[in-house]
Amino acid sequence: xxxxxxxxxxxxxxxxxxxxxxxxxxxxxxxxxxxxxxxxxxxxxxxxxxxxxxxxxxxxxxxxxxxxxxxxxxxxxxxxxxxxxxxxxxxxxxxxxxxxxxxxxxxxxxxxxxxxxxxxxxxxxxxxxxxxxxxxxxxxxxxxxxxxxxxxxxxxxxxxxxxxxxxxxxxxxxxxxxxxxxxxxxxxxxxxxxxxxxxxxxxxxxxxxxxxxxxxxxxxxxxxxxxxxxxxxxxxxxxxxxxxxxxxxxxxxxxxxxxxxxxxxxxxxxxxxxxxxxxxxxxxxxxxxxxxxxxxxxxxxxxxxxxxxxxxxxxxxxxxxxxxxxxxxxxxxxxxxxxxxxxxx
Numbered sequence: 614x615x616x617x618x619x620x621x622x623x624x625x626x627x628x629x630x631x632x633x634x635x636x637x638x639x640x641x642x643x644x645x646x647x648x649x650x651x652x653x654x655x656x657x658x659x660x661x662x663x664x665x666x667x668x669x670x671x672x673x674x675x676x677x678x679x680x681x682x683x684x685x686x687x688x689x690x691x692x693x694x695x696x697x698x699x700x701x702x703x704x705x706x707x708x709x710x711x712x713x714x715x716x717x718x719x720x721x722x723x724x725x726x727x728x729x730x731x732x733x734x735x736x737x738x739x740x741x742x743x744x745x746x747x748x749x750x751x752x753x754x755x756x757x758x759x760x761x762x763x764x765x766x767x768x769x770x771x772x773x774x775x776x777x778x779x780x781x782x783x784x785x786x787x788x789x790x791x792x793x794x795x796x797x798x799x800x801x802x803x804x805x806x807x808x809x810x811x812x813x814x815x816x817x818x819x820x821x822x823x824x825x826x827x828x829x830x831x832x833x834x835x836x837x838x839x840x841x842x843x844x845x846x847x848x849x850x851x852x853x854x855x856x857x858x859x860x861x862x863x864x865x866x867x868x869x870x871x872x873x874x875x876x877x878x879x880x881x882x883x884x885x886x887x888x889x890x891x892x893x894x895x896x897x898x899x900x901x902x903x904x905x906x907x908x909x910x911x912x913x914x915x916x917x918x919x920x921x922x923x924x925x926x927x928x929x930x931x932x933x934x935x936x937x938x939x940x941x942x943x944x945x946x947x948x949x950x951x952x953x954x955x956x957x958x
Contacts, residue, residue: 672750676731712856713750774860793860833877838902891954
């Protein structure tokens with residue numbers, strides 16, 4: 614049985630991969646708590662329940678921080694690809710300490726408060742000791758809906774970094790670009806397409822090869838370490854994004870968290886508590902799929918990656934750098950290695 618622990622020391626989630634990499638990023642301390650579980654069962658909706666109505670909603674530390682360049686992220690029809698594509702590296706660094714996390718289309722959140730055109734919510738699927746109800750942050754109210762996802766026996770889980778939902782089963786008329794890990798109720802499917810029910814009542818179509826079909830409410834097959842690594846490798850070359858938890862950009866723990874979640878395993882959202890959970894693994898005993906953690910001079914865990922075998926890890930390193938595979942023996946990784954954690958047998 615895995616222990617449950619609270620790490621009271623926060624963790625900055627990005628660091629340079631080498632002395633020549635982007636400057637170290639100052640970050641507000643993050644704390645999180647999570648446990649290994651089967652896919653979370655749908656909680657009973659309450660009057661305070663809302664659902665994310667855009668492909669990716671970005672949660673901010675407080676309302677109205679967005680700059681003009683952030684307009685695609687806070688629009689009623691958010692466009693995360695346009696947003697990350699328009700920002701310079703310096704503009705991305707500005708986001709450190711301004712953003713909390715992200716939530717994918719159809720994710721249930723709990724409404725806590727409103728301020729003008731903004732809503733404070735928590736994300737129950739992203740556990741944290743900062744709030745027992747879920748990960749907190751502010752989101753534009755127009756990106757939320759009171760309409761719950763349609764009930765159904767099956768879910769389509771997106772297993773490509775991103776994929777388009779189309780207006781027709783012959784894949785004409787792009788409607789919405791969705792992220793890896795997004796879960797959608799299935800209406801019907803064929804060998805080539807999957808019809809899914811959207812929150813606005815429409816039926817759209819996904820390419821069958823882009824999704825995994827899962828039975829709602831049933832336990833998912835336990836992933837192997839090799840499967841976790843295969844999923845993680847889909848994102849090689851994807852640029853780092855502070856607070857990112859989508860196929861449009863990740864921070865280090867958002868990367869590991871979403872890969873596990875897409876395969877039906879819930880782990881903490883942030884790095885330090887990911888270290889606090891799981892089974893401890895010595896460096897010599899690491900296996901593919903184990904998480905590897907690093908601490909700086911302060912003693913705090915400040916980075917996480919996934920071990921891929923042969924003495925290497927895959928990770929989202931820092932703003933301005935892409936998801937990549939590096940040697941665990943290289944510096945500063947070897948010097949700052951804090952330990953491994955195993956979440957799957």
